[in-house]
Amino acid sequence: MDILVLILIVPFVFGAxxxxxxxxxxxxxxxxxxxxxxxxxxxxxxxxxxxxxxxxSFFHHYLFLDSLGAIFLSLIAITGLLVNIYATTYxxxxxxxxxxxxxxxxxxxxxxxxxxxxxxxxVICNNIAFMWAAIEATTLASVFLVAVKKDKxxxxxxxxxxxxxxxxLAFALYATILLFSxxxxxxxxxxxxxxxxxxxxxxxxxxxxxxxxxxxxxxFGTKAGLAPTHTWLPDVHAEGPAPTxxxxxxxxxxxxxxxxxxxxxxxxxxxGFDFVQTVMLVSATLTLFVASxxxxxxxxxxxxxxxxxxxxxxxxxxxxxxxxxxxxxxxLFHCAAHSFTKALAFCxxxxxxxxxxxxxxxxxxGMIRIAPLTAVLFGIAICSLVGVPGFAIFVSEFLIFKAAxxxxxxxxxxxxxxxxAIIFIADFSHFFLATFGKVEGQVVHNKEMKLxxxxxxxxxxxxxxxxxxxxxxxFTLLLNESVKTIxxx
Amino acid sequence: xxxxxxxxxxxxxxxxxxxxxxxxxxxxILAYSLQTLLLVxxxxxxxxxxxxxxxxxxxxxxxxxxxxxVPLYLLRLVKKLGVVVEDEPVGxxxxxxxxxxxxxxxxxxxFYKVFMHFSLFQDDLPLFAASFIFMMGIFGFVLRNSFIKxxxxxxxxxxxxxxxxxxxxxxxxxxxxxxxxxxxxxAVIIMSILAKRFHASYGSLDTSKAVNLRG
Numbered sequence: 001m002d003i004l005v006l007i008l009i010v011p012f013v014f015g016a017x018x019x020x021x022x023x024x025x026x027x028x029x030x031x032x033x034x035x036x037x038x039x040x041x042x043x044x045x046x047x048x049x050x051x052x053x054x055x056x057s058f059f060h061h062y063l064f065l066d067s068l069g070a071i072f073l074s075l076i077a078i079t080g081l082l083v084n085i086y087a088t089t090y091x092x093x094x095x096x097x098x099x100x101x102x103x104x105x106x107x108x109x110x111x112x113x114x115x116x117x118x119x120x121x122x123v124i125c126n127n128i129a130f131m132w133a134a135i136e137a138t139t140l141a142s143v144f145l146v147a148v149k150k151d152k153x154x155x156x157x158x159x160x161x162x163x164x165x166x167x168x169l170a171f172a173l174y175a176t177i178l179l180f181s182x183x184x185x186x187x188x189x190x191x192x193x194x195x196x197x198x199x200x201x202x203x204x205x206x207x208x209x210x211x212x213x214x215x216x217x218x219x220f221g222t223k224a225g226l227a228p229t230h231t232w233l234p235d236v237h238a239e240g241p242a243p244t245x246x247x248x249x250x251x252x253x254x255x256x257x258x259x260x261x262x263x264x265x266x267x268x269x270x271x272g273f274d275f276v277q278t279v280m281l282v283s284a285t286l287t288l289f290v291a292s293x294x295x296x297x298x299x300x301x302x303x304x305x306x307x308x309x310x311x312x313x314x315x316x317x318x319x320x321x322x323x324x325x326x327x328x329x330x331x332l333f334h335c336a337a338h339s340f341t342k343a344l345a346f347c348x349x350x351x352x353x354x355x356x357x358x359x360x361x362x363x364x365x366g367m368i369r370i371a372p373l374t375a376v377l378f379g380i381a382i383c384s385l386v387g388v389p390g391f392a393i394f395v396s397e398f399l400i401f402k403a404a405x406x407x408x409x410x411x412x413x414x415x416x417x418x419x420x421a422i423i424f425i426a427d428f429s430h431f432f433l434a435t436f437g438k439v440e441g442q443v444v445h446n447k448e449m450k451l452x453x454x455x456x457x458x459x460x461x462x463x464x465x466x467x468x469x470x471x472x473x474x475f476t477l478l479l480n481e482s483v484k485t486i487x488x489x
Numbered sequence: 490x491x492x493x494x495x496x497x498x499x500x501x502x503x504x505x506x507x508x509x510x511x512x513x514x515x516x517x518i519l520a521y522s523l524q525t526l527l528l529v530x531x532x533x534x535x536x537x538x539x540x541x542x543x544x545x546x547x548x549x550x551x552x553x554x555x556x557x558x559v560p561l562y563l564l565r566l567v568k569k570l571g572v573v574v575e576d577e578p579v580g581x582x583x584x585x586x587x588x589x590x591x592x593x594x595x596x597x598x599x600f601y602k603v604f605m606h607f608s609l610f611q612d613d614l615p616l617f618a619a620s621f622i623f624m625m626g627i628f629g630f631v632l633r634n635s636f637i638k639x640x641x642x643x644x645x646x647x648x649x650x651x652x653x654x655x656x657x658x659x660x661x662x663x664x665x666x667x668x669x670x671x672x673x674x675x676a677v678i679i680m681s682i683l684a685k686r687f688h689a690s691y692g693s694l695d696t697s698k699a700v701n702l703r704g
Contacts, residue, residue: 062662129661133668140675147683155686156699162683163639166676167630170623170646173669174653181607181657192661208607 003046004058004065007073007120011039015113023102025095029088032109036084039116043077046070051474057126061193064126067481071332072123072258074475075339078463079250080116082456083343087112087243089453090350094241104148108241115141115247122255127192128262132169132176135223135259138252139165145247146240157239164232165223172219175212175263182208194262198488201270209270216263217283223256225313227287234294237306238359242350245302249309250343254335257316261331264320265486273323281321281412287314288419296426300359301352304430305345308385311423312338315397318416322403328483330399336475337384337392337467344460345381348374351454352434355445363441364434371448373458375435380461382431384468386424392467494534498618501527501652505625505645510586512574514567514637521644522560524622528648529556531615532655539610541659547666551651554670559644559677566681567637570688575635576695589628597621608657615656623649636684636694640677647673 014035021028049056050070057064065073091108094100100108118141122134139162147158183191187200197204222229237245268276291311298304312334319331349359351374356364368375384391387398397420404413448454466472483489504524511517532548535541567573578585597620604616622645629642654666684694691698 062664127662127665129658129665130668133665133672136672136676140672140679143679143683147686150686150689152690155683155690158683159636159687159696159699162676162680163630163643166643167627167646170627170650173650174623177650177653177657178604178607180661181604181609184607184609184658184660190662192658192665205607208603211603 002056002058003042003049004056004063004124006042007046007124008063010042011113011117011120014039015110015117018106018110018113021106023106025092025102025105028102028106028109029092032088032112033085035113036081039113040077040081043073043120047074047077047478051477061195062127062130063124064195065124066485067478068258068261068332068485069123071336071475071478071482072254073120074478075254075336076116076119076123076251079339079343079460080119080247082459083243083246083250083347084112086246086347086350086456087241089449090241090243090347093350093354100148108145108148111141111145112247115145117141119251119255123258126194128176128179128194128197129192131194131259131262132173135172135220135256136166136169138255139169139223142244142248142252145244146236148241148244153239157236160232161236164229168222168229169219171215171222172259175215175219178208178215179204179212179263179266182212194266197266198269198485201266204270206271209267210275213263213267213276213279216260216267217279220256220260220263221283224253224260225287225310226283226317227290227310227314230287230290230310230313233310234303234306237309237346238300238303242302242346242353245305245349246343246346249305249346250339253309253313254339257313257335261320261486268486269488277321277323280317284314284317284321285415285419287311287317288416292419292422292426295423298430299361301349301361301430301434302346302359304361304427305342305349308345308423308427309342311419312342312385312393314419315400319396319400319403322400322407322409322412324403324407325483325487326399326406327403328486329479330396330403332479332482333399334393334396337396337464340460340463340467341381341384341391341393344377344457344464345385347457347460348378348381351449351457352378354449355443356441357444358441360441361430361434364439365437365441366439367435370439370443370446373448373451373454377454377457377461378435379431380464382427384464386427387420390465390468392464394468494531494538494612495614497527497530497534498615498652501531501648502618502621505622505648506586506590508641508645509589509625509629509633510582512582514572514575515564517575517638517641518560518563518567521563521641522556524645524648525551525555525559528652531652535610535612535655535659543659543663544655546663547655547659550666550670554674555644555648559674562677562681563637563640566684570685570694572637572688572694575633575638576693576697578633578635578638579631579697585632589625589632593621593624593628596624604653604657609659610656612656615652619649619652619656621649622646622652625649634695634697636680636687636696639696640680640684643676643680644673
């Protein structure tokens with residue numbers, strides 16, 4: 001059976017199986033881990049085929065997997081698997097503390113497979129309308145991963161999530177329709193296919209393409225958390241369970257960004273890179289400074305990381321804005337680096353909330369003595385987020401500086417450095433507040449989590465450091481091939 | 490035939506104002522159902538005019554899902570919640586439709602000429618109506634506080650997109666329409682579940698009360 005068909009079927013079937021499982025936590029936990037491993041193995045085997053030089057295609061090229069898609073599919077596989085394993089621990093704690101029922105745990109596990117299914121689908125769609133439908137479906141599949149409980153805050157976060165993302169994505173659908181009608185008759189083959197549109201982008205009317213990109217930026221930018229349409233993100237990421245926030249920030253935002261990158265490639269090759277780069281730079285600068293400003297004021301650890309997600313989407317947009325082969329390489333690398341880092345950051349907030357019974361960092365302190373491993377993992381996430389050398393995010397941020405320097409864009413370098421400096425100061429002050437000194441509030445779980453419970457977090461930390469100091473040939477190959485595809489070299 | 494399509498699309502624009510402005514939920518939902526029936530009629534007229542057989546299938550699916558299923562589902566929701574009249578919108582009951590109407594007309598005026606340039610069917614009034622209905626939906630989200638009205642606003646802009654799709658991309662693969670329509674139906678169902686939870690938590694459907702997460 002074609003591997004793309006397996007991607008299309010297996011996660012959905014697993015979601016249905018989870019819905020039918022008996023209400024027994026151990027059974028649910030083990031099944032969830034086993035099925036997550038199988039899904040990730042399927043996704044990674046598809047990625048391996050692409051690394052080996054095959055471009056996968058199925059159903060009249062409506063589904064395909066190129067190097068660009070393979071990068072994002074590997075994020076779903078790796079980050080998704082580790083977060084799903086951590087989710088079983090987190091849900092056990094929630095169950096023990098009576099915050100959630102067994103039925104809700106079962107629904108959560110089942111929906112996380114449906115969510116994985118929609119995200120994988122959005123990555124492998126060559127038909128731009130299918131891609132839009134899949135990205136919209138990611139919202140629908142994840143609403144009840146966010147609004148797990150039925151209280152006021154949970155309901156409010158679910159409401160804001162679906163309403164704001166649906167409005168935003170409606171503009172992306174208009175972009176899709178307009179791109180199809182502008183490309184119809186101008187491109188060889190079906191004008192709904194991304195590969196056809198990219199191959200013949202120069203034949204499509206320039207004015208239409210510019211309008212398409214603005215609509216796509218509003219639409220996918222809303223979902224990706226770019227300012228000024230980012231307002232749903234802090235509320236949703238802060239309110240959802242820690243594994244949900246990790247999945248949303250670590251994987252989902254990247255899927256929306258992939259949608260935008262595909263439009264970026266088509267429009268850039270149709271009207272020239274100057275237009276898309278300028279638009280992305282405006283959006284990125286706004287996003288970086290809005291996020292930095294709000295980041296300073298946050299004391300809720302999850303809300304702080306939510307604003308970080310916005311800031312780092314700004315970094316990716318900045319890389320796309322600076323452009324050139326290095327800028328694009330950096331933007332794509334940042335997608336992976338941020339995925340691992342943010343998954344670790346949000347999962348560590350799960351541990352932190354268990355220790356202190358609160359997300360308010362002013363009521364923490366002394367974590368290094370209470371739970372040294374969690375403190376170190378939290379520290380690794382923070383170090384990577386602020387771009388400390390030796391951690392994954394440093395690589396992409398350094399490359400963005402390099403790309404700007406090569407282009408002689410010193411003003412951009414200054415703007416980027418200023419935004420990163422604000423983030424650096426805000427983060428470390430928050431980190432010290434929670435980790436060192438004396439405990440300001442109460443400690444409800446006065447010990448470290450079990451090693452087995454921390455294993456997914458340790459794996460994420462290893463990935464962050466590995467990507468910071470090591471060059472993985474197969475991953476670099478995917479990045480280089482993707483840059484060539486975008487630049488049509 | 491030309492006039493028929495124009496008349497029906499003008500009626501669609503009128504019904505979007507009714508969906509937006511009517512205070513009673515039941516009437517508002519019925520206005521939406523009528524609008525979708527008119528949308529189905531436009532599909533059929535376009536099918537006759539241009540021989541686009543795809544639109545025949547579209548009209549059948551739209552009738553079942555949007556003329557019948559969605560309104561019935563929303564009427565059941567309203568009955569279950571025991572709500573009759575919507576909460577006061579932003580700027581009051583009179584100002585908000587005026588603002589939505591004027592801005593939607595202005596924005597639709599701006600965009601329809603661009604769409605006209607690339608559209609498969611060169612019918613100017615339906616293209617204008619599509620943009621207008623879409624914007625009325627967007628303003629529905631911004632200006633109406635009631636959760637039910639916001640679900641109807643979603644339905645409105647989805648109708649606007651559906652009409653645009655028929656005019657600009659009717660010959661795309663049939664699964665495209667199925668995918669978009671499925672998303673829309675699931676969105677309505679999920680929003681309805683959230684509306685029930687919202688009503689249970691806040692004791693009303695007034696979304697302006699959702700301020701617990703600000704900061």
